[in-house]
Amino acid sequence: MNLYRSARTVAGASGTDAIDWASAAEAAKAATEPGSLALESGEQAAYAQDVRAARTAVRSVSGVEFDVPETVEIQNRHHWIDANVATFERVMGALEPHTDTFPGIARTINTGTMTVLLAFLGRNVLGQYDPLLLAEAPEGDHALYFVRPNILEAAQTLEVDPERFRRWIAFHEVTHAAEFGAAPWLSDHLEDRMEHGISNLSAGRFDREAFRELDAAMTVVEGYAELLMDHAFDDEYADLRRKLDERRQGRGPLQQLFRRLLGLGLKQRQYERGKNFFEHVVEAHDLETASLVWESPEYLPSHDELDRPGLWLRRVDR
Template sequence: MNLYRSARTVAGASGTGDGVIDWQSAADAAKAATEPGSLSLDPGEREGYARDVREARSAVQTAADVEFDVPETIEIQNRHHWIDANVATFERVMGTLETHTETFPGVARTINTGTMTVLLAFLGRNVLGQYDPLLLAETPADDHALYFVRPNILNAADVLDVDSDRFRRWIAFHEVTHAAEFGAAPWLSDHLEARMESGIAALSDGSFNRDAFRDLDAAMTVVEGYAELLMDHAFDDEYADLRRKLDARRQGRGPLQKLFRRLLGLGLKQRQYERGKQFFEHVIAVRDLETASLVWDRPENLPTHDELDSPGLWIQRVER
């Protein structure tokens, strides 16, 4: 890790540039501030990743009764690989904002680049696995991808004192459930993209599109909650202890890490997971998995914000 090189790279972003953020400088600075970690896999470990994904796909297909494809892009990454893969995603999402703004002065561009550097570096050191639907991708071939950040998985398993193979398998199942969701709902990517673009475009015009962000939050709450529902039905081992230890680890973080999580919206993701899980637990209790899966039939079947807290209202609406 070279913090001096990272800071120098960010400072270089104040040169002539038209974008809100100097993306290359942000990626370079984030990598300079982050140890990449090892990718020295033995053949058995590499096959373990492949086996986990194959078996997760089969189990989730059976549980959800839906056909879907596992991404062709399945990568075992170090932290630098993850940063490189995701800086392109952030750039695509922020592209809407950049098209609505004038050229930023050098100082503002440097601040924005520094903020993105902190975000990429923090996430690069903490993300375990990721299903990436490649939202706003330019070509149809860029449909989705699946990443595993091996150094973070091994580090987390060690800190949590759990078997690394079992922990890796749990991560694989969780990310494959997200692939199932997007496979069951071909419209989901377009739905999320439209809400993102509307919300960011409004911000760039100095206003706040409350409906767009509420719709986006509701959709992501469903995505997180339904993934947990499928995990309950598909995973072939106990995992309550894994979830409990991960939650305890988050609660036990230092004040600086908690601040980063709050600034990066990771607390929002935790709230989405908890709220979505409660919604689907109620639906399953009074109906069944088939009823819960109606959320993916069409965009109109997604629960509203009010319905997420009153699942009975959603059930009445979709069963009419």
């Protein structure tokens, strides 16, 4: 880790875009230890086995035919930063056609902010199912990442068996693959809501409804994943979830501030709110009814229905 090199890279940000993406990626990696990818004997095969087991179990409980992405990577932190800087560039790039040329000082600040974001997430993300939203890629070209150093570090901090913890992460990410497999329209729907909201925001208008719809859709994505994990995971998991929640809540003031600034508190709320919605639906009916959310965009619960599942059940005639 070289904080001096990171700061110099940010200070030297150049170009005509709002953010110098190459500098942001380089600076984030300079500020972040990559972590080891020295896999132990059989470890790579164990990751593959976890993914296959998760695919079989999730298919069984959900009734959804899907496959895992062809791209399944075991990464270090630098690999994750490289893989995700393009995602951030695609999302933020939607703003730039609507903005004037950024002066150098603003570009430096923006590049520094993105550096902090990438470095923080690179040190904390455990696994990721990436639907490659807004990417010009062939249909179905998604990716699955596991950040090995973060998984091992988190397992040690939480005092849990690293193999069981790794398997739990694999099940969580594969449930996301099931969602996008069950709903081929989901990528387009999320992209449309993102582009609509960003376009209005860049034009000086805040489209509250577009962001509410995007938040509702992401809450469904996270909540349904939690539901499937509860039904599909082939080991005890309550202690893993409890310890992870305690770890998030027990972090120091600086990390808590970063989480709020980066919107990670919103993501936790999406987990909890979505899980509560689906638990109510399954308790009232069954998993098959919960899976109706993937029939079409019209079947997604609204922002209000997420807090009042009975309204959604009546609307879908259940």
